[in-house]
Each structure stands twice: as structure tokens, then as C-alpha cells.
Amino acid sequence: MADTPKTTFSRRGFLKGAGVTAATTVIESANALARETKEALHADRTLGPDALPVKLHINGHEHSVTIEPRYTLAETLRDNLGLTGTKVVCDRGSCSACTVWIDNTPALACMTLAIDTVGRQITTIEGLSHGDTMHQVQAAFVKHDAMQCGFCTPGMVMSCAALLERNPNPNLDDVKHAISGNLCRCGTYPKVFAATLDVAQQRNQATTLVAIATERVA
């Protein structure tokens, strides 16, 4: 006879471990955030395990929410705030479906504790569009049919839009690199490449037109 072995580990324990070993810049920046936020928030006491009220700055609005310190940002966005555009697929940082921006840098919401984002600007897929007006990258995804089931799409869009912010003129390899962590089971990658490169081209054409117009005025 055997008892159920205790093979599972806690979210907090895992995140602690990941902070020590993970090599990606995303995790590193999340940890830096965590340290600073903890200092600012409750410098002299341990948080939890009970829920506590925090204010999160999401998509330009402040949200008051009562959460346990162990809640991830993905759980908080989805379950506590109803922002279900951010998807959870692997829940351990290997598929990028939960990509959001923290202070305009892509981060994995399933690997980030919500309390560590206090004082930070969080942007989710819902914050990229304005009402029914899509962000240019979202519109390009529609134009190129860069989606099938659509479950990876919000994370893909967040990664591609972030790429264009830091590199306005990417080539195909840059796009592949930017979404190398974003898993799509339907196989929409070729169209994601096309959509992202299309936006870059549109923006560069627009820039060129502005430059020409400016030249003429001058």
C-alpha cells in the first residue's frame, strides 16, 4: 500500500526557485520589480498568507483589488478583475500566452506575483485597443488571418507590438526571435510574421511620407 506522494509544489516555492535559476531577462526584470515593490509596499513586515488590498495600475486605470500575496498577475487579471484576454496555457513560463507589458516591457503574467506589480504600469491585450479601434498590430493580425483558435493570439500580439516598439524596422529573423517563446498549436506563425512585418512597413512608409512632407514645407 502506498500513500499519495506529495509531488506537487507551491506556486510561491516555485517562483522563489525560478528567481534563482531562471536566466531570461523577463524573469530577472520581474524579480527586480519584486524587490523594489516589496520595499516600497511593506518594508518591515511579511505579507500574507491572508488577502490584502492593493491598487494595481492597469491599462491607464487604477484598480483596487483584495488578493492573497501568492496570486499571480495572470490569476488576478483573469479571476479577480475579469480581464480574460490574458490567457493561461502552461502556467509555468514556457508558452508566453500570458504575455503582458509591465512598464512597457513584455513579461509573463503567470510568472509574476500580482503584489509585485504595485506601482508599475501594466498593459494587457485589452489596453492595446481603444474601444472598437484596434491597435495597428491587432488590425494586421486580422488582415493576415494571423490566428485560428485565437488562444495564443493575445500573447502573440503583445510580443509583436512590443518588438515594434523597440525595433521599428525588424526583419523576419527579428520577428521569429521576438515570438520564439510564444507557442501556437494551430500553426499560425507564417501569418504572424507577415502581419508584424506589414505593420513595420506601413509605419516606415508613413514616416517617409511625413519626412517628405516636412521637407516640402521646409
Add this chain to the structure above:
Amino acid sequence: MSFDPKPTTAARTDTFVFGIPQNGLQKKERTVPIDEPPPLPANAELTYIGKPTLRYDGPAKAMGKGKYTADINLPGMLYARLIDASIPHGRIISVDTAAAEKLPGVRAIYVIEHVYGVAELRDPKLEAPSRYPVVRYAGQPIAGVAAVSQQVADDAAKLVKIQYDTMPFVVDRSAARADNAPVVFPGPADAAASAGGGGGPKDVPQTGNVHGPERKTVGDVQKGFAEADVIVEGEYFTQVQTHSALETHGFVVDWKPDEVTVYASTQGTSSVRDEFAEVFKLPKSKVRVITEYMGGGFGAKFGAGNEGVVAANLSRKANAPVKLMLDRRQEHIVSNRPDSHQKLKIGAKHDGTLTAIQLTSYGTAGVGTGAGTAGPATNMYKCPNLLTEEYDVFINAGPGAAFRAPGHPQGCFAFEQTIDDLAVKLNMDPLALREKIDASPARKAERQVILERTNWRNRRPAGSDTGPIKRGMGIAQSVWYRFVSMNSSCEVRVSRDGSVELMSAVQDLGTGTKTLLAIIVAEEFGIPPADVVIRIGDTRFPIGPDSGGSVTAGSITPAVRNASYQAKQKLFAAVAPHFSTTADNFTLQNGRIVFKNDPSRSYTLKQITAKLPTAEISAQATRVPEYSKERLTYGGVDYVELAVDTETGRVHIEKVFGAHDCGRPINPTGVISQINGGILQGISYALFEQRIMDRNAGYMLNANLENYKILGAREVPQIDIVLVENYIAQSSTDAAGIGESAGIITLAAAIGNAFYNATGVRMRKIPMTPANVLSALGKIQEVQA
């Protein structure tokens, strides 16, 4: 549901467009029910059908606004966690839920009494009766707990204490065939197919863990080999692949006395309703299933599943809605594509004419059946003598399930490489050999496309490169079948303001069903597809087909066209008096409604509907039987260019060119998206994916997305796709699905053939990991996964 396949209405004869444009379109006379809409011309003459159309729900998906089952959040909803077995084989002695029940926030715990979706003993008396099902695989569902938050549910799940009486287990297919192997079932056991296919034969012998064979015979295979001038033989191995849909299997169940509402991540709203009604002894009328958006299925998501049954029991107990999504580990265990070990022998004449095909295959679907691989060998080419013997081997692992073209990627990997071997032995070009043995006009057109549009003519003899990097090209063909579900109905409503809606229970897995239906309605009313409102994925609407086996497009689009046509006829009849004319004087031209007897009089749809005497009119239609009884297949030819690094063992796919057919393409954009997906899943299957079982502990080692390797952006080659229109005069739309034949069947074989062309070595085992490649090249010893 009984159905009379013979049309009860009077019939008429009509002339349909037939054949393949490249070969010159022909005409075909068919006798059809009298109220069928007039035949559609070829796509070139249509406004919306066959034209690239944006995805109907593209903006919602791009903006994160689509509500998937995982996103449903009902007032008072509880969150559940499924508790599963930590051992691969044994009896449950006790399930102690006391500690979990005491945890604040826990609302209900349910311990399951029956496991669904696995093989069952023909004689249940072979096992002692027990309150608990026997555990036959690590990860088998045991109980569920519902709580006020997911975190509390997860905490509570860890507090449930299960005591087992462990039994010997086996998780390796070849070990399970041994005489002294531990037996998974104490006697013969069989598994049923899901609405998506899969499942194995019943009434076949079983010895130990070996179930079968299912034997198919055509002619006399021994005579066929005796007549052969050449014989080729090969032995091939494929691995277990897990579905890995990004949205895991899951349900939100709101159990109310007057109606049970089920939000399901499913490929078949009607299959879910059927199973909930059956399991809970409810009339179907009291079960409502909703699937507005769903995050991928690939064959694994039909019916209630154990997680659906658990969610429903928890909802009933807690008197609150309950959400139960599997976690990622559970998703890897709940279903898979079985593995295979195939022995194939093909005989042919000097000119390539096939004389005999013999296939023996063993595969494991874990605690299920359905590991057969004989589809391609049986149906790809005509051969007078055939013998196939398919065996299922039980092991203590999660059950196999239908997975995009069940059995065919495995079968094609062996069969199309053996056909390539035959070409080598006959000193024939592989395309020319297929030209000789394959009469399909569509495949012929596709081979022509490959010949004209790829580098094929510059193909070099096998192993031509002298350096460590070796390049090659290869092709493979696929075959899939035209399946039609008669449970395909819809309603079309037209309102006085000119708005048009379509309603059906059919679901959109991401294949673009909503877009497809909008295009059909749009063509009939002369309005843009974006102006049609599509409401699907709800069993309150007329029944829709379950989406498995590429049935959806071919089944539901004729019903949609017929309902649209009938609604339009009703509209014309209702408004004709206002225009002092008769209904048959209205016709649609270039998006405007025109008087036949006076083409100068034309109106928009809105101008016509404004004169409706009632606020709306509507029409319902159901799929009518196929116009003829011919057995039809679909398929494609895929071409691969690759480089093999013979020092590291890495295979790099550089280019794929696919030529495919699916009847009349309705939305080429969506079809091409699906073919892209099939090709990439095929590459992923061929190179990366593999379930790895721990032989000592009996569980899946890589049940996650970092160690279960799936193709990512950096492994995507250049892909070019050509659609071959193939008019078949079978329904009012002639549409067909592309999901199965979209590349998943062919790619492993095409890559294998290109690998041979590059290296002169036949790759007999997938995935083509560096270890397997180096071992095939004789550089290292074989590595057992």
C-alpha cells in the same frame, strides 16, 4: 435520431459544374430534391464564395474579447480541481476527503464512480466489485473539489488522501507484448470511438495486452507477391503525440433543476449534450451546451469527458456554477495519438503497377484502442491484393483519442516511404511512379503543380552532397475521406430592417466555421459577409454536426445555403404584391435585387425587406443526402526541401510546398491557414514531439510544454500552398473540410523521403531527434526513448 436517406419530395434533374479547372471543367447531371437551390457556378463566377475573406471573429480574437470556456465567470461561480491517480496501476483502498472538506472555502467534493473514455472489460465480473474504479494509468481521474477560488481548490486537492493497493504495470509497447508482461486488463476489453473517430474494433481476439488483429483482406496477397517483379519491405516506428491544445479540456456547469447549462471547450456541442443527457439520465431538452469560442481540439474534445461529469456533480452538490479546467499536466495525459510499429511489404511490376500490399501494425492507445494505421495503405492507391492486420497493445498510460486524421500520419510515414523505396528499386521518379499507380484526378493536378512550381526537376541522386550538411527533397501524398453528418441544421432570419442572422449549434474550433457560414449566407443575399450575423455554438439553435474528421464544412454549408435560399424565396413572395409583381420575377445580380422582366428596376436588400408585412421571416433547413453515392476522397501532395547536419544530427526543414484539394473552397484564406497549421503540426510530429514515459515509475515525464517539444517560430520554413478546386456535384455547396488532409498526414513521410534523398539513409523512426538521426546514420548506438 432516425433519418430517411431517400428524399421524400419530388425530384428534378439539374446540371452541375464538375471536375478540376486545370483539367477543364465539365458538366454533371444529377437528380436532386425539387426544392434544392439552383446549382452554383464555379468560384470564378461567384461574388463571395471562393474569395479570400477576413475571419468573422478576427477582431474579437485579436483584441482578447472572445470568451472561451476558460474565461467564463458566472455570478457565484466556484473553481474546481480534478484529482488524479499518482500510481499507474492498482486498486483504490480509500479516498479520505475529511481534511479537504474542513478547509475554509471548500464547497463540494465528488469522488467518481466510473471512468469514461477508456476501454472496458467485456466481462466486468473479472474484477472484484469496488466503490472505486481500478486505476490503470497515472493521471486517471479520481475525484474533484470545488471551492471559492482556484487557489483554495488546489490547496484542497492536495489534502485529499488516497490509499492504493498497487499492482504491477507496464508503460512500454514492446514490453507489454511479452508473454509475462503485467496485464492492463484481466480479460478482453474494448473502447468505443468518440464523435471524432478513433476507437478500435470490437469482437477481436485478445491475448494478454494484445488486442486484435483487425484483419482486412482484398484478393490474395500471396498470389500478388508471387506475381511481383520487385518487392520492397520496411519496418517503421512512430511515437505517441499529445494533442496539446492551448485551451485545456474543461467545462463550466451550472446545474439548475429546470436546465443544466454547460459551457464546454468542445468540438461537438451536440456530443456534449448527448453524453450529459445519457450520464445524468436527463432529457436532452434540459441540457444546454454553449461553445462560443474554443481554444483548439485537434480531435480530443468530444462528449462530457470525466472532467465534465465531475464538474456537473460538483455543481449539483454545491448548488452553484462550477468551472473545471484541466491543468497542463492533465491535458497531456487525457488524450494522445497512439504510437506504432509497422511492418510493410509492397510488390510491384517493373512498370510500377502494384500487385500486393501487406501491413502488420502494433500500436498503443494506452488504456484505449484505435492505434490502427492501415488507412493510407488501404486507400491511397488501387491494388488488387491487400492484407492488413492491426493490433492494439494496452499499456498503463492515458487513452488514445482521435487526433487530426486518426491513424494516417503514422500509416503514411511507413507507406509513402515504402512507395519511395519502390521507386528507388524500380529506378523511377517518385512522382512518375505515383502518376502510374494513382488515378485520382485531383492528385494528378496536384502532382503537376509540384512539378511546375518546385525544384523537383533539379532533384539529385540520393546522398549527392559530400560535405557534412546534406540537402534533399521529397514528396508524399495524403488521403482522407468525405464524411457527411446529416445532423446539420440551421435557421436563417431576415428582419424588416434588412439584417440577416444565421443560427446553428455547430461550433467553430478556430477553423473559421463562422466565416465560412457568413460567406454562404452573403452569397445568397448579395450582402457582404461581414454584414451577416452568425450565432453558433449553442444547442438552443438547430442541431449542428460535431467537428471531427473534416465533416463540418461539407455537412453544414449545404443546410446554410438551402435555408438562405428558402428565406430569400419567402422574402420575395412576401414583398412581391407590394411591387405589383410575382416572386419569380426577382433575381439577384451583383448584390442587387433585379426584376427579371425589367433589369432597369433594381433594389438593395434593405429596400426590399422594408416592405415585409411582418417584422421578420425565417427558414430552417437540414442537410439533404449526397446527390450521388460515390465514395470520395480528398488529399494533397506535399513537397519538402531540407538540410541534414550529419555531424549534429539536426534536420532543418527549409521549404514546404503543398498542393491540396477540399472540394469547392469557400474561404481560401481560412483553408490556407489550416494547411499552414497541418504542415507545421506535421513537421513538429516528425522532428520534435514525443511523450516520454518513466519505465520505473510509470508516469509521463514530460507532461508540460517545456519538455514536450512543439515546433516554434524559429523552426518555421518557407511555406507555399496551392489550392486545387475540385467540383464534385454532391451538395448545394460542394464544400468539404481540410483539417485532416492539410499536411499532418504527409509531412513525416515527405521529410523521411527528403532525408533519404539527402543522405541515402532511410529514416525509419520519428521523431527525427539528433539522437535518432545520428543512430540512423550509424554514428551512435540506438537510443531508447
